[in-house]
Amino acid sequence: MTVTLGWYMVLAAVLFSMGAGGVLIRRNALVMFMSVELMLNSVNLTFIAAGNELGLVEGQVAALFIMVVAAAEVTIGLAILVAVFRRRATANVDVLSELKG
């Protein structure tokens, strides 16, 4: 039994759905960040798998780009999170609803 592209895709889809579910369900901002990372990495997985299957280097390039962007995003996100926590002593995103219309 060989591991085909479909397996990678299914795994990536499962990881992505878990990440999306985490973002929607969890209220702790830190955990939401982790879920977002999970989604990003599931996407990385599809890129690598597809690049390998098609014999293209672009899949790995895209994955590297995503890692860089994810690192930058986490840096800024965590900085905001720390700032919010200092001020409000909570990381619960439901409390932070000042932009309610």
Next chain:
Amino acid sequence: MIDYLWLLIALPLLGALTLILFGKRIGEPASGWLASALVVIPFLIAATLTVPFIAGAEPETVYLFSWIPVVGANASLLWDPLSALMTLVVTGVGALIHIYSVGYMHGDERYSLFFAYMNLFIASMLTLVLADNFALMFVGWELVGLSSYLLISFWFVKPSAAAAGKKAFIVNRIGDWGFLIALMMIFAAFGTLDFGIVFAEAHSVLSVGLATAITLMLFLGATGKSAQLPLYMWLPDAMEGPTPVSALIHAATMVTAGVYMIARTAALFELAPISLAVVATVGALTALFAATIAVGQRDIKRVLAYSTISQLGYMVMAVGLTAFTAGIFHLTTHAFFKALLFLGAGSVIHAMSNEQDMWKMGGLRKYMPITFATMAIGWLAISGLFPLSGFWSKDEILAAAFAKGGFFTILWVIGVVTAMITAFYMTRLIILTFFGDKRWDEGAHPHESPFTMTIPLIILAVFSAVAGLWNTPVRLGLEHFLEPTFGSIHQVHPAGGLTVWALALISLAVIVIGILVAYGRYGRGDLPTEEGGYWAAALNGYGVDDFYGRVIVAPGKAIATWTAMVFDTKVVDGIVNGLAFGVRAFGSSMRVLQTGWVRSYGAAIVAGSLGVILWLLLQGGAF
């Protein structure tokens, strides 16, 4: 020498600017003398430039600078005998009136501003007269309207003066509208507004219908500016302005702009016989109508104002008869004797401490000998007594009407009747003012005016007396002079020989009758009361003002009120407020979407993404 032509406009304009900016510092009477000098110098330049025409020189066009070349309108000036004659009248009479004003306006608070406006008027009028295209002429046309407005309401503290200024401006706008429409039609037909091209190509380009439409619109402009029926009623009210203004603008020069414009566009009017008949008829009717009103006026200036309307009627009738030379001739002589009469009236008013009611004058000839003598010449000249100037110019018009025959014989009859009425009311004016008992108010000390006022009177009296000799049936000097302008125009010529002299005798006879009737009525002891009936109607100008007030002004005001109170507040504001209300309602209904919860935004993104994926799959035929 012709290169200095632009100075004619530039010098008075410079004077106007200088006096507006530094007038207070220049003071009285220096600013008056400065303004006078800046009209005298253009007169001298114009006189020098006119000399070649006597020797038969060709007209010239002086190009100054490019303005709106695409419509054939540049700042370029046309110097031909017609514009030369008009320039001489404007600057000559204008200079005398400026000098007169130095004395007349003595002690006025805004002495230098008065002269600034007067200089502005001279510059505007010369722009109108010297323009070599319709666009530049229209600029001058509007600017004289502006200066007229400024000067009529010069004493704007008086509500009546402010109202008269507005009335003049608004009524003139109606005429200007016609003029502007005519310009658009001319541009549509010719593709240019240049006089030379338009007049040269008129024969081949214009159909009779189009020529009639254009000329009728031009004539509407002329009725506004030259105070003809039905747009005449601003002129009597314009007498609210200082008397030199009435003399310069509302007698000698600006009001003749309409006549000048018709004469200038003779090449167009020539193609439209119907327009010409309309012009002649309106002129004749105005002459008669205004003369009958003048008979009943008590204010010395209003008599002269209605008299001006009446005389302008003669000029308009002349150009309508295609007697363009006769029209311009009467324009010139009228400029002299009417300016003289107005300045004389101003001298009387000045002496009587601003009393204008003739029934409170009387017996002034011993106190103001120079004013009396000069005004008497003006009286006989306007009445048309041989051999003064009015005799020659008025008779040439009447002879032209008679020579044209047919329908126009009626106009001749109207003209003769008007001549009799003119003689009557002018005699009435002279007798009421200078003869008979003293009917002065307490405290009146009439005295002769200073020399700055009497010298212009004397000069104008000399011209009023002799100017007519320029163009007599024996020696057609003016006609020959204007040959380069009207050479290609077919003019009506009075029959020669005995007919001319017979007609002259008829008009002399009616004039003498008019004078004698007036003498019999006013010159012997007790004055008639002149109340009620015809006299009240004439004094009131036949109620035309009330009529216009009810028929035009009142509905106009009602429409304006409705627009302001109903249409604006309900419809216009309604649309604007409704738009704002709609946007606000839509916004509040959308507010619910902004929960402030990150989760709900995330869910929306997921749902949207799923939707897009589903759609793509369906498109790809996956199911």
